[in-house]
Amino acid sequence: LLETSPGVAEVTIVEKEPAERHSIISWEQKNSCVLPEDLKNFYLMTDGFQMTWSVKTDDTPMPLGSMVINSVSKLCRLGSSSMYTLPNAPTLADLEDDTDEEGNEDKPEKPHFDSRSLIFELDPCNGNGKVCLVYKHTKPVVSPDTEIWFLDRALYWHFLTKTFTAYYRLLITHLGLPQWQYAFTSYGVSPQAKQWFNMYKPITINTALLSEEADFFVNKLDPNKVFKSKNKTPVMKKKPSSQPTGSQKSHPGMTSSKTSSQPGNPSRKRDPQI
Numbered sequence: 001l002l003e004t005s006p007g008v009a010e011v012t013i014v015e016k017e018p019a020e021r022h023s024i025i026s027w028e029q030k031n032s033c034v035l036p037e038d039l040k041n042f043y044l045m046t047d048g049f050q051m052t053w054s055v056k057t058d059d060t061p062m063p064l065g066s067m068v069i070n071s072v073s074k075l076c077r078l079g080s081s082s083m084y085t086l087p088n089a090p091t092l093a094d095l096e097d098d099t100d101e102e103g104n105e106d107k108p109e110k111p112h113f114d115s116r117s118l119i120f121e122l123d124p125c126n127g128n129g130k131v132c133l134v135y136k137h138t139k140p141v142v143s144p145d146t147e148i149w150f151l152d153r154a155l156y157w158h159f160l161t162k163t164f165t166a167y168y169r170l171l172i173t174h175l176g177l178p179q180w181q182y183a184f185t186s187y188g189v190s191p192q193a194k195q196w197f198n199m200y201k202p203i204t205i206n207t208a209l210l211s212e213e214a215d216f217f218v219n220k221l222d223p224n225k226v227f228k229s230k231n232k233t234p235v236m237k238k239k240p241s242s243q244p245t246g247s248q249k250s251h252p253g254m255t256s257s258k259t260s261s262q263p264g265n266p267s268r269k270r271d272p273q274i
Contacts, residue, residue: 002053002065002175005200009061011053019047019072027072033118033135033142039164047071051176064196067176068123069168078119078132078151110157111136111149118142122167128179129153131160131167150181158185175200 002011024043028034035043048071054061070076111117111134118138123131129152137143148167150158160181161167174180177200179193189197 007055007199009054009056012051014050016046016048016050016071018045019043023072027075031077031118031120034144036133036144036146036164039133042069042164042168043072048074053176064178065176065200066126066178067171068125069171070122070124075120075122075133078113078121078130108147108159109136110159115139122148122164123171125181126178127153129181131181133164150184152182152185156185160184177201 002008021044024035024040049067049069051065051067052063053065055064056062111119111132113119116136116138118135120133121130122133125131129150132149132151134147134149135142135145136147137145146164147162148160148164150160152158158181161170174183177193177196179189180197182189182193183197188194
C-alpha cells in the first residue's frame with residue numbers, strides 16, 4: 001500500500017528473527033510478570049518490528065513514517081532508574097500526586113510511576129512520547145491484565161487500547177505517520193502532522209478527530225458585535241436631557257422651555273389630537 005502511494009519512496013522493513021522462548025521466560029522472571037499472550041506470540045514470530053518510509057521532496061527522499069515495536073531485550077521498564085546520576089536524584093515516581101483523579105466510567109484509571117504499576121516501553125515514538133505496555137495493578141501480586149497507553153512529552157497519560165493486537169492494528173492503520181498517537185489525545189496532532197494526515201491518512205482513521213474544531217481558529221466577523229457601540233450612542237445622548245427636571249423647583253421660570261420636550265409634558269399629549 002505504501003509503495004503505491006504518490007510520493008512515497010524507500011519503504012524499508014528490518015527483518016528480525018523470532019525471539020527465543022528462553023529469552024521471553026528470562027524477561028518474565030526478571031520483571032516478575034507474565035507477557036500478554038498476544039504479545040508473546042508476536043515475539044515468537046519476530047523479535048520486534050521496524051518499518052520506515054520516506055517521501056520525495058524535490059527528488060530528495062525525506063524520512064517520514066516510522067513503525068517500531070521494541071524487541072524483548074529493549075522492552076525496558078520506565079521509572080526504575082533516576083533521571084540523573086547524582087545521589088538522591090529524582091525519579092518518575094516523584095511525580096506522583098495523591099490528589100490525582102482516579103478512573104471513572106468515562107476515563108480509565110491512569111498508570112502510576114511508582115510501585116503501583118509496571119510500565120514497559122514498546123515504542124519510543126521518535127522522541128514525541130512513549131507507547132507503553134502497562135500493568136496497572138501490582139499488589140498483592142502483579143495482575144496479568146495489561147493495557148497500552150501513550151505517555152506524551154509532558155508526562156501525561158492517554159489511553160490507547162486494551163490489547164497489544166488492537167494497538168498493532170492502529171500502528172499499521174496509521175502508517176506510522178509522525179505524532180499519530182496524539183490523535184487520541186484531547187489536544188490532537190500538530191498542524192504540520194495534520195497536513196501529512198490529509199495526504200496519507202488511511203481509510204479507517206477516525207477523521208472526526210482530525211476535522212473537529214477545524215474552524216475554531218478562523219476569525220469570524222460578527223457585524224452586530226462590531227457595531228454594537230454605535231447602537232448605544234443615541235441612548236447615551238438622551239440621558240443629559242432628563243437631568244434638568246431636578247432644577248425645576250429652584251428655577252420655575254427657566255424650565256418652561258426645557259420641559260416642553262419631555263415625554264410627560266401635557267402640551268405634547270394635546271399635539272396628536274389637533
